[in-house]
Amino acid sequence: MEPVVSIRHLNHAFGKGQLRKPVLKDISLDLNPGEIVILMGPSGSGKTTLLTLIGALRSQQEGSLKFLDQELLGAPKKKLVKLRQQIGFIFQSHNLLDCLTAQENVRMSLKLHKHLTLEERTRRAIAILESVGLGEHINYYPANLSGGQKQRVAIARALVSYPKLVLADEPTAALDSKTGRDAVEIMRKLAQEEGCTVMLVTHDNRILDMADRILQMEDGQLLPSD
Numbered sequence: 164m165e166p167v168v169s170i171r172h173l174n175h176a177f178g179k180g181q182l183r184k185p186v187l188k189d190i191s192l193d194l195n196p197g198e199i200v201i202l203m204g205p206s207g208s209g210k211t212t213l214l215t216l217i218g219a220l221r222s223q224q225e226g227s228l229k230f231l232d233q234e235l236l237g238a239p240k241k242k243l244v245k246l247r248q249q250i251g252f253i254f255q256s257h258n259l260l261d262c263l264t265a266q267e268n269v270r271m272s273l274k275l276h277k278h279l280t281l282e283e284r285t286r287r288a289i290a291i292l293e294s295v296g297l298g299e300h301i302n303y304y305p306a307n308l309s310g311g312q313k314q315r316v317a318i319a320r321a322l323v324s325y326p327k328l329v330l331a332d333e334p335t336a337a338l339d340s341k342t343g344r345d346a347v348e349i350m351r352k353l354a355q356e357e358g359c360t361v362m363l364v365t366h367d368n369r370i371l372d373m374a375d376r377i378l379q380m381e382d383g384q385l386l387p388s389d
């Protein structure tokens with residue numbers, strides 16, 4: 164099977180001239196369909212930078228990065244926007260809109276899918292909120308949900324459009340142990356059902372056993388995995 168993400172000799176640096184600081188050094192990596200990959204490593208080792216490059220959220224400088232067999236390096240903005248729409252993002256702070264209910268927050272991420280009617284978008288938003296255990300809370304505003312519930316809304320929002328790839332940066336950092344594991348379990352279940360690949364950056368040792376593969380990053384390099 165073709166990898167969902169294929170990276171070869173990726174380098175990235177911040178700053179210019181004497182202040183130039185290499186942050187990613189010669190990264191090569193494949194992410195396969197349906198796998199859950201955890202990326203770990205010390206603070207400042209480059210994990211978030213790698214995640215944002217894979218998500219086409221920052222421009223790539225050197226090396227090859229393919230998403231669904233399409234090269235991101237030098238790709239026009241329009242193409243990057245299109246590719247980005249096929250990726251679900253989950254961040255530490257859930258980034259829900261406070262003025263929208265759970266259902267509206269989830270439904271909003273389907274707005275780009277112009278072929279879906281409002282009824283269809285609503286039906287899918289409700290179905291996925293039910294599958295993350297929030298069927299009773301679809302009309303709640305974020306202010307009236309717990310941290311774990313908000314993160315589950317964020318997971319539902321990332322997965323409702325059936326993305327091929329979900330990128331999550333510290334999704335359990337603000338959650339207690341059980342709620343954090345529950346959130347990852349939901350991600351894993353939905354990912355398996357939809358055959359989507361999940362890459363998760365975390366410092367959270369409590370969820371390591373839930374990954375198919377663990378990658379270690381140190382000083383901008385991926386350590387060889389055993």
Ligand SMILES: Nc1ncnc2c1ncn2[C@@H]1O[C@H](COP(=O)(O)OP(=O)(O)OP(=O)(O)O)[C@@H](O)[C@H]1O
Pocket residue numbers: 177178186204205206207208209210211212213
């Ligand atoms: N926009 C930026 N401009 C300059 N330097 C940056 C920028 N973003 C990140 N860096 C630097 O790049 C390095 C890697 O940062 P990155 O956020 O990728 O690390 P990380 O492994 O995700 O860290 P953490 O676990 O603390 O989130 C750090 O030294 C950071 O200071």
